Amino acid sequence: MPTPITSSLDVLHVTEACAGGVRRHLQLIIPELQRQGVRNGLWTFSARAEQNFAADVATWEPAPAFVQFQTLPRAIWPGLLWLLRCRLQKIVATLQPRCLHLHAGWAGLLGRSIRWPDTIQLIYSPHAFGILSGQSWLRRTILPQLETRLAERTHAYILVGPDECREARMMKLPEQKLHLIPNALPEDFAAGLLPREQARARLGLSARTQAILVPGRLAWQKGGDILLSALAQTRLPNPHTLFCFCGQGPQAAAWRRMARAGGIAGQVRFMDYLPDLRRLLLAFEAAVLPSRYEGLSYALLECLGAGLPLLVSDLEANLQDHTCHTFAAGDSDSLAQALPQFLASCQTRRPEKHHWTLSRQAEALQKIYAAASAPA
Numbered sequence: 001m002p003t004p005i006t007s008s009l010d011v012l013h014v015t016e017a018c019a020g021g022v023r024r025h026l027q028l029i030i031p032e033l034q035r036q037g038v039r040n041g042l043w044t045f046s047a048r049a050e051q052n053f054a055a056d057v058a059t060w061e062p063a064p065a066f067v068q069f070q071t072l073p074r075a076i077w078p079g080l081l082w083l084l085r086c087r088l089q090k091i092v093a094t095l096q097p098r099c100l101h102l103h104a105g106w107a108g109l110l111g112r113s114i115r116w117p118d119t120i121q122l123i124y125s126p127h128a129f130g131i132l133s134g135q136s137w138l139r140r141t142i143l144p145q146l147e148t149r150l151a152e153r154t155h156a157y158i159l160v161g162p163d164e165c166r167e168a169r170m171m172k173l174p175e176q177k178l179h180l181i182p183n184a185l186p187e188d189f190a191a192g193l194l195p196r197e198q199a200r201a202r203l204g205l206s207a208r209t210q211a212i213l214v215p216g217r218l219a220w221q222k223g224g225d226i227l228l229s230a231l232a233q234t235r236l237p238n239p240h241t242l243f244c245f246c247g248q249g250p251q252a253a254a255w256r257r258m259a260r261a262g263g264i265a266g267q268v269r270f271m272d273y274l275p276d277l278r279r280l281l282l283a284f285e286a287a288v289l290p291s292r293y294e295g296l297s298y299a300l301l302e303c304l305g306a307g308l309p310l311l312v313s314d315l316e317a318n319l320q321d322h323t324c325h326t327f328a329a330g331d332s333d334s335l336a337q338a339l340p341q342f343l344a345s346c347q348t349r350r351p352e353k354h355h356w357t358l359s360r361q362a363e364a365l366q367k368i369y370a371a372a373s374a375p376a
Helices: 020-035 053-057 078-095 105-112 137-153 162-170 196-203 224-232 252-261 298-306 332-345 358-373
Strands: 011-015 040-046 066-071 099-103 121-125 156-159 178-180 210-215 241-246 268-270 286-289 310-313 325-327
Touching (some): 020 099, 020 298, 053 066, 105 121, 121 358, 156 358, 162 178, 310 332
Parallel strands (some): 040 066, 286 310
16 A cells, blocks of 8 residues: 655655665655655565565565555566556656656656656666676667667756766766766764674585575576686585575576586575665675676675675676786686685675765755756
């Protein structure tokens, strides 16, 4: 049931991507904006929401002023897109938000397919354009052309990392509409981490296991198949090393089959989605993020915030700390070469304090909302 609404909103957030980094982004940024006096609403439509998404939203504090979930029975098709378009128009007519903040691809398409009154400003956060070789012809060819057209209706783009900025400029999106506001964590993030022994007990990890975290959705973007290919050709320095994939996604079954076929099933554990993974990070000796592309990964920021050693693909968005070990993005041979030395030398360290925090991220967003809504 939708939350009752008694007055207009400042910002209505809209997304189909109820999983992974977008889920974590909304989980952090909406309550922080609420604390800073911004009246937020959230409307989601999805057939692939991550486990317990609605229950998670119910725990946000302060809560958004309006919440509604549209559960879809199947993948989005043109007729369903039209019905969702009508639904969004009705919600906006009722709530009268000053800004529509659209998160990720489907919401960006849906929200900008409508000609809104001049009083409503459209803010788009792609979270990762992901236009690169290896993607489908549709994504590499049609989507950039479509984005160029939709830019005319977009008052501001919120980009979370340098790779997004580079792709936006490759598509020749209007420079004056591009705003880099990186993702960030709360200042007290490390205070919420469980002690190592308690975290390992929660995950059932034995004392001799060298547990390596592989966080993120089980999706092509995240490159789990690249890691599995690398493991199949790598002799690990510690026979008790276990790679723990923590997440859900469309490649789950395929990657399990891949692990069995490669003879590495004993080196891999698929732990599914863990809602409190960020509190359990000290259970792990290190983390590997083999992403093909990223906006700016919350998993990366949280591992850094916990002091975990990191082996990451050499995307600019992943190079957030000089201590990160790297390999060539998309290259399983490069990862196979890097793994043994990384695993033999990794040691947890004291996390560095970062000056860019969640509160500053929210303050920067507020300036964009205010500028977009200001009279011309």
